[in-house]
Amino acid sequence: MKAGKISSLLLVLLITALATVVRVFLMDAQSDLDASVVSQAVGFASVVAGASFIVLAPVGIAIDRAIANLRRGIEGASDANTPVFSPGMRLMRPVARAFTATVDVFRQREQSLRSQLSDLEIRHRVSEAERRQIEAVLHALRDAVIVTDAFNEIVMANQAAANILGFDRKTSIHKPIDEVISDTTLCTLIRDARDTANFTDTRHVEHTVSDPKAKPGRAQAGQGAAGTVYDVTLACVENHKREVAGVVTILHDLTRERELSQMKSDFVSKASHELRTPLSSIRAYVEMLVDGEATDEGARHEFYRIMQNETERLSRLIDNMLNISRIEAGIVQIDRENVDIKALVARAAHTIEPQAREKRITLHQRMADVDLTVEGDADMLYQVVLNLMSNSVKYTPEGGRVTVAADSDNLTRSVLVSVSDTGLGIPPDALPRLFDKFFRVENYKRVAKGTGLGLSLCKHIVETVHHGQIGVDSKLGMGSKFWFSVPMTYAGARAAA
Amino acid sequence: MPQRILVVDDEAHILQVLSLKLRNAGYEVLTAVDGEEALEYATRQTIDVVISDYQMPYMTGLDLCRALARNPATANVPVLLLTARGHTLDPEDLTLRNIRDVLSKPFSPRAVVDLVQRLLDGAAGGASPRVRSEVA
Numbered sequence: 001m002k003a004g005k006i007s008s009l010l011l012v013l014l015i016t017a018l019a020t021v022v023r024v025f026l027m028d029a030q031s032d033l034d035a036s037v038v039s040q041a042v043g044f045a046s047v048v049a050g051a052s053f054i055v056l057a058p059v060g061i062a063i064d065r066a067i068a069n070l071r072r073g074i075e076g077a078s079d080a081n082t083p084v085f086s087p088g089m090r091l092m093r094p095v096a097r098a099f100t101a102t103v104d105v106f107r108q109r110e111q112s113l114r115s116q117l118s119d120l121e122i123r124h125r126v127s128e129a130e131r132r133q134i135e136a137v138l139h140a141l142r143d144a145v146i147v148t149d150a151f152n153e154i155v156m157a158n159q160a161a162a163n164i165l166g167f168d169r170k171t172s173i174h175k176p177i178d179e180v181i182s183d184t185t186l187c188t189l190i191r192d193a194r195d196t197a198n199f200t201d202t203r204h205v206e207h208t209v210s211d212p213k214a215k216p217g218r219a220q221a222g223q224g225a226a227g228t229v230y231d232v233t234l235a236c237v238e239n240h241k242r243e244v245a246g247v248v249t250i251l252h253d254l255t256r257e258r259e260l261s262q263m264k265s266d267f268v269s270k271a272s273h274e275l276r277t278p279l280s281s282i283r284a285y286v287e288m289l290v291d292g293e294a295t296d297e298g299a300r301h302e303f304y305r306i307m308q309n310e311t312e313r314l315s316r317l318i319d320n321m322l323n324i325s326r327i328e329a330g331i332v333q334i335d336r337e338n339v340d341i342k343a344l345v346a347r348a349a350h351t352i353e354p355q356a357r358e359k360r361i362t363l364h365q366r367m368a369d370v371d372l373t374v375e376g377d378a379d380m381l382y383q384v385v386l387n388l389m390s391n392s393v394k395y396t397p398e399g400g401r402v403t404v405a406a407d408s409d410n411l412t413r414s415v416l417v418s419v420s421d422t423g424l425g426i427p428p429d430a431l432p433r434l435f436d437k438f439f440r441v442e443n444y445k446r447v448a449k450g451t452g453l454g455l456s457l458c459k460h461i462v463e464t465v466h467h468g469q470i471g472v473d474s475k476l477g478m479g480s481k482f483w484f485s486v487p488m489t490y491a492g493a494r495a496a497a
Numbered sequence: 498m499p500q501r502i503l504v505v506d507d508e509a510h511i512l513q514v515l516s517l518k519l520r521n522a523g524y525e526v527l528t529a530v531d532g533e534e535a536l537e538y539a540t541r542q543t544i545d546v547v548i549s550d551y552q553m554p555y556m557t558g559l560d561l562c563r564a565l566a567r568n569p570a571t572a573n574v575p576v577l578l579l580t581a582r583g584h585t586l587d588p589e590d591l592t593l594r595n596i597r598d599v600l601s602k603p604f605s606p607r608a609v610v611d612l613v614q615r616l617l618d619g620a621a622g623g624a625s626p627r628v629r630s631e632v633a
Binding site: 269272276279282283293306310443 | 514530
């Protein structure tokens, strides 16, 4: 187009020259000039026009080409791979150079922008992956996590938070806490944390959250105490300008910790009671002997006997406590060998025999006529059989019967031992707690002495050490049947566990 | 006439040792193996001091103290509690007027006799040792 304009310019020049000639001719015709002047003028004009055309036409063409080159160069400049252009004309070279320099600057800028962009894309992908990772961690937590912004609107909440506080996680984002969380105390805590803007300390508050599934009507009817106690941690988050960016709130369920702490203090309290009782007797009788309160040899002998019995009771108690603790802690020494249950039962029966005879209790043994060998710790299994038989004799009135039976169960590949008696039986309400530490049936405390740890130890030996099972069937007044089963092989025991 | 002491404990050895110590000290001693039996004795005859274990089946030593306090006939009998529970007793529980002292097991029979003597002297003087110890 630009080349065309140059040609048009030349044409205009030519026409102007001709028009001048014609105008001179007309003026001269009017002023009566002669024809030679006219013809001279015409000739001169034609020469001028011709010369102009001959001289200017190649210039125009050259300009046209240079402009076309320039145009192609400019058009091609958008493609970073092609050189800007080769200047076709000397005149145009400075323009081309200036243009090339400018294009180079732009190309460099483009290059750096491109690398910045890919850098940003990588960073975005990394931060996205990190965000997903953090979210996965937060959602896997059992603690509730709620992140709010400076306007007390929810930025993030994990599933535990939604479950504990009873809201829909997906629709909670960017909503004010008061609209999402019905627990007004918690909302106040979060708002307060945001307003105090304390970045150095996290605040811990114990707070009871009522069950979101519970009907509100019921909670109002004096059942508000039912709920779960949480340790609420509130931490203020600051932005780069050291202003409050938001608050992170974490709710940690204290139920299990409370239970464990309660169990621990119950155990200490019961253990302390059980240890102090025989110790009281020992101390009291020693003092009586020292003070000479026993007046005759018979009384003194009786005191010594009581002290001996109580000392034995105390050491039995300590042994049981330590054995249970060792099994619970997994540090008990277990000697696994092939144990013949029949021989083991016979040995226990022999030990119990004098006690049974004293109460005219008959001891029966019913051993199945098959091999009853298990892989286990002989001493520990002996303790279990002896303990169960001793209990039966203790809680069976005079003239009763105690039967110990053993058989194999081919289906479960285990040996089953049971000790049945015609004793007092166990009250139904005591059955679930029978194997608990220090549990003793109230009514039977006077029937026989015990540490309250025997059955708990049996349960640990059978279930924890041998992966077996222990249980009791009993009817009040009709006697009891204690039983346990132990897998024949340790591999089988482990597979069953 | 000797003063009458009622000893309540579910441990036979403790009953035996305390009875002997108190009898040797010149008191008349009654023994009960639980709270119910103790209440029966206390309502049927005059008791000067009750020595009771804290942890017993059916009825704890504290329950026994409450029952004694409810009955006008036994409300003023001073009680000496023995406990094997160490420091786990709630002090709130020990605010009953008739509980004059608490002794931790294992205890010294000598100390029990001394306390009984002090309780009886205090009762005669009109002020309980508990009150005196609070003033001091």
